[in-house]
Amino acid sequence: MSRRAPQPAITVDDRPGFLARLRSRLNRGNSWLTYDLTNLVRGRSIDAAILEELETRLIMADVGVPATGRILDELRRRVARQELADVDALTAALRDDIRAIVAPCARPLVIDPGHKPFVILVVGVNGSGKTTTIGKLAHRFADEGRSTLLAAGDTFRAAAIEQLKVWADRSAAGFIAQAAGADPGAVIFDALQAARARGSDVLLADTAGRLHSQSHLMEELKKVRRVIQRADPTAPHEVLLVLDASQGQNALAQARQFHQAVGVTGVVLTKLDGSAKGGIVVALAQELKLPIRYLGVGETAQDFGEFDAAAYAAALVEGPAP
Ligand SMILES: Nc1nc2c(ncn2[C@@H]2O[C@H](COP(=O)(O)OP(=O)(O)OP(=O)(O)O)[C@@H](O)[C@H]2O)c(=O)[nH]1
Ligand SMILES: [Mg+2]
Secondary structure (H helix, E strand, O other): OOOOOOOOOOOOOOOOOOHHHHHHHHOOOOOOOOOOOHHHHHOOOOOOHHHHHHHHHHOEEEEOHHOOOOOOOOHHHHHHHOOOHHHHHHHHHHHHHHHHHHHHOOOOOOOOOOOOOEEEEOOOOOOOEEEHHHHHHHHHHHHHHEEEEEEEEOOHHHHHHHHHHHHHHHHOOOOEOOOOOHHHHHHHHHHHHHHHHHHEEEEOOOOOOOOOOOOOHHHHHHHHHHHHHOOOOOOOEEEEEEHHOOOOOOOEEEHHHHHHHHOOEEEEEEEEOOOOOOOHHHHHHHHHOOOOOEOOOOOOOOEEEEHHHHHHHHHHHHHHOO
């Protein structure tokens, strides 16, 4: 397999198109947060009733009570100081407050070349987008000139193995699988040995979806982690939790339990193009403070990008670019 020279690590996602996709898909027409705010405010100064309306919208959009409280406190302070003269000032303040909450979580995944392979264990509940995210990452790593091996650690369904194989073929990544029903730890252990033998840069390990409340399946995941650690005591180098943003507050509960079980080091939020209103990203940042690595806004490899606090806050509040 021919390999391109490794590119320098990308710290800011400047791939064309992703920001526009994020802005249009997060909102689908209008920003739900500020929709029709101008009409609401027309002829009035920013008063308590308008702030209450905004509070309701934030809660309905899954921003959660703690982050909504923080945002409203800040807006009320500014109104009291008469800093918010009109709807534009209000929108700008809202955008800045949201950015301030999510900014500490905008920590991109850095592949340390000192770990070869750099092992990424991908976990999450059923259908959250794990396998698709692995495919998107494999695509991205190929673009960056990294050689990647995919491990079919979801041995629960034969179809899961096939699905991962399709993504491996698309991005010319290596692929290691065993028969359906095999021990997931054994599959990933073997894949790690294979990645070493081949000199792969990154190993992406898929796992079966499991509910955070199914304790025996969470135990299985802990075991997978231990098996990886036996092969390389520094691994996994990233435990990537994939959350479906349209699950709203339930995604927070998932994050807490997966973190407790296997020590999550990064989060991917998928399906921000779906019914989600996107506020869960703010709740996650306020309440869990885990690094948010990537966002998914569709099913193709292009519908994926690094999490950028300013871009996200602008997309959420302002809607699609004019
Ligand atoms: N609209 C949209 N669909 C997505 C996104 N990410 C994944 N999907 C779709 O969600 C469905 C489930 O994705 P998978 O990647 O199979 O999810 P999974 O977590 O691997 O599922 P299990 O292995 O069954 O637990 C598929 O139809 C994907 O195409 C996204 O960002 N946006
Ligand atoms: Mg899967």
